[in-house]
Amino acid sequence: MSGAPSPVFEAPWHAQAFALAVYLNERGVFDWPEWTQVFGAVLAEHGLTKELDGGDDYFLAWVGALERICSEKGVAELEALSALKTSWERAYLATPHGAPVRIATGEAG
Amino acid sequence: MLSVSPVCRGCSRAAQAEVARVCAKPLDAVQCFGHDLPMPHDIHDDDHAHSLLPPDPALRVKALETLLERKGLLDPAALDEIIETYAHKVGPQNGAQVVARVWTDANFRTLLMNDATEAVSQMGFYGRQGEHMVAIANTPEVHNVVVCTLCSCYPWPLLGIPPGWYKSDAYRARVVREPRKVLAEFGVILPETQKIRVWDSTAEVRYLIIPQRPAGTDGMSQAQLTQLVTRESMIGTGLAQVPQ
Known part of the structure; x- marks a missing residue:
């Protein structure tokens, strides 16, 4: 191979989101054609307002597709996701730098 | 402050x-x-x-x-394992091994062109989504290029995670419409006599392009040949490198 290898994932959350889809597919939550249909639809929706460059915006669509397919499959409710996201945000803002960030079990779940 | x-x-x-x-x-x-x-x-x-x-x-x-x-x-540990695999273990070096073997092993070439899924699995490369691999060989008459117009289907076991441009709206739309122009932007100028065929990946079928073996590589080993096979050459937006 020529040149320096470029990073596979530009950000940790890209990798996490990618792995979640692969994992949930292998677990049988959805099959891959179902995933590509939902992901393709979300990409198309995001692409209506601007041209996607295949970087951050690509994984943003990936996350949107994960939320949508998990909601459709009944494994993750959108309201619960929203509440948990708020919990995580609060936890980050309340945790001293360097300490592990956690949310309480059962919080906003 | x-x-x-x-x-x-x-x-x-x-x-x-x-x-x-x-x-x-x-x-x-x-x-x-x-x-x-x-x-x-x-x-x-x-x-x-x-x-x-x-x-x-x-x-x-x-x-x-x-x-x-x-x-x-x-299972968070399973997520970590998937990330580790795709970040460090799976990448274009896998596909390059397949291509170099095709160039040097006629029996393997026949097997790959007939049943790529089976051929690459013999080398230890498996599709995790149960997809089929299809190998397409470039010839002097036809140059082949892969795209996924729906999203970004890609032969992960052989090439790893696709590069940003493969996932961009610009590539996905334009390579179908004006492949010769897009290839020129990648620095691939093909003779007018060479046709270009664009293959649209799906959730079920992933394509691996077998680039033409460069001239001047007759005495090279498989390992040496592997070094000439770039990721782009296996997508069709590049050619195999000519040895220095």
Whole structure:
């Protein structure tokens, strides 16, 4: 191979989101054609307002597709996701730098 | 004094650089183009740093992970294993081995062209989504290029995670419409007599392009040949390198 290898994932959350889809597919939550249909639809929706460059915006669509397919499959409710996201945000803002960030079990779940 | 680092709070750079603080006022000028950022939080006068607030989509991913884990649907160790595999173990070097073997092993070539899924699995490369691999060989008459117009289907076991341009709207739309022009932008100028065929990947079928073996490589070993096979050459947006 020529040149320096470029990073596979530009950000940790890209990798996490990618792995979640692969994992949930292998677990049988959805099959891959179902995933590509939902992901393709979300990409198309995001692409209506601007041209996607295949970087951050690509994984943003990936996350949107994960939320949508998990909601459709009944494994993750959108309201619960929203509440948990708020919990995580609060936890980050309340945790001293360097300490592990956690949310309480059962919080906003 | 608050330190403000020149990173975009809307994307990965903040998380990677690990220097941006959520209490530091973000500079509009350094936000990546096109990012819709949440409103900045209150600006603190003190410098007690709390934890870095990850970008918005990262928090959404964490929320999803938390919910699935609480329901017993997620094993975090399994996620780590998947990331480790795709970040470090799977990449274009796998596909390059396949191509170099095709160039040097006629029996393997026949097997690959007839049943690529079987041929690459013999080399230890498996599709995790149960997809079929199809190998397409370039010839002097026809040059082949792969795209996924729906999303970004790609032969992960052989090429790893696709590059940004493969996932971009521009490539996905234009390579179908004007392949010769797009290839020229990649630096691939083909003779007018060579046709271009564009293959649209799907969830079920992933394509691997077998580039033409470069001239002047007769005495080279498989390992040496592997070095000439670039990722782009296996997507069709490049050619195999000519030895120096």
